[in-house]
Amino acid sequence: MKKHVVIFEARGGSDKSKYGYRRDTYPIIESLKARGWTAEVIFYSDENRGEIYRYTIDKADAYVSRINPGNLKDETGYFQMLRELVHQGVKGLPHPDVMINYGAKNVVERLKGTALVPVDVYCYYEYDELKNQFPTTLAKGERVLKQNRGSTGEGIWRVQLKDPKKYKDVAEIPEDAVLKLTEALDNHVEEKTLGEFIEFCYQYLEGYNGLILDMPFLPRIKEGEIRVLMLRDKAVSVVHKKPDESADAFSATLFSGATYRYDKPEQWQEMVDEVESSIPMLQARLGGYALPLLWTADFILDTDDKGKDVYVLGEINSSCVGFSTNLELSENIADEIMNLIEAESVINSRFPAFRI
Structure with a gap:
């Protein structure tokens, strides 16, 4: 050795x-x-x-x-x-295959239907999939689209209808519907028609590992995103990331003005227990690979149909996880x-x- x-x-x-x-x-x-x-x-x-x-x-x-x-x-x-x-x-x-299998945005889609991810989650790999299905999912309510590449919120969009009452009972949103779009990079707001936005998103499907994750917007993101830092199979730190207080802000990155609080795992024991107990399922669903050395799981609070708090997985990061606040x-x-x-x-x- x-x-x-x-x-x-x-x-x-x-x-x-x-x-x-x-x-x-x-x-x-x-x-x-x-x-x-x-x-x-x-x-x-x-x-x-x-x-x-x-x-x-x-x-x-x-x-x-x-x-x-x-x-x-x-x-x-x-x-x-x-x-x-x-x-x-x-x-x-x-291993690079671990980075791909744990770090890609489609991890969330591969875990849908489990205790960590709701069933209303989709991945688009081709332009036709995005064009045909996204107008239907948007008819259910606000959505979040995430590109596979990028970091610090780039290419992560909160998608709202500018006039939701106009399309209250439709099964599919028409291409000329005007959208209010907020990017997590810096919480800036744009307006595009649905057709224009779908064309814009084509760039996220191009090239190696191009894909778009489509999931419901969870309003309780305003309460903060909870990041669990894992060392192999044990939680070692939890970061509570609260978005800026401005009306449209939903990004939990420091760059966008979010505030971070660093907690011990036992302060979030219920969620930590759920993550650690889910590891065999995660490994089975994500290819049977050994766990990354350092990885994170990001959660947003939601409320189930019984009024109980639930933690919804937003993404996993494994390529290059930092710990500069916990040296x-x-x-x-x-x-x-x-x-x-x-x-x-x-x-x-x-x-x-x-x-x-």
Whole structure:
């Protein structure tokens, strides 16, 4: 065993310190050093992919991927390299297929009908699907459309009818109906006809992993979104993210003016218990993969038909989860990295415990 970990990052982006790497990367390196291991940051680029691959094979037991999806123009080459590293025996934290299966917006659609997600959720992969079905779902009430790519609320739209009374009893909203559209990026409001908006959304369906998630708007988002930070199968922190008080605000990002409160898991015990107890179901529904090292599940409060509070899953993030407000978690993360690598070292790679 080499007792060395490579941490992949991308150059640039709003998630970096003045020294170029993520603020919560250095604590992981220091915590590993305190345990007799070493670690280093490598800034990935497609141009240097071959050299980075050879270096990692030679030096590292594992990699930790800390690249936000939006910080690479195209993830294809990066994911190809990660897959080959895993194939050659480097432990992937996480494996790229885990990032895709847990981090894509269609996770919510794949979990619909469970205790975490209502049945009124759809994914569109083709333009015709969006054009034919969205006017019907919009007739049920306000919706939220989410693109698969982007971050900080970009391409996440609250969709309202400007004159809902006009279409009160219709089964399908006509293309000339005027919409009020609020983007979660900064809570700005636009107006488009339904036909214009559907044409606009075509961009979200283009390219690799293009899709749109369609789910009901939950008014209790104004009470706040609840993010559970998971270290493998245990909740380690909860963030309560309350949108700005302005009338149209629904975004729970700091960039859009939301306020964050950081709580202990036991302050949200009922929800945490539900997440942790749902893990076997999550793994089964999402391909049987090993859990990501760090991942988050975002919930919005809703009310069921009996008047009881329920938590609805809005999305899962697993590609590059930060913990800059809980830097002490680096100790737990370092322990988990070491334990995973040491466990893998005694398993025959031809017959792994999990699919990957």
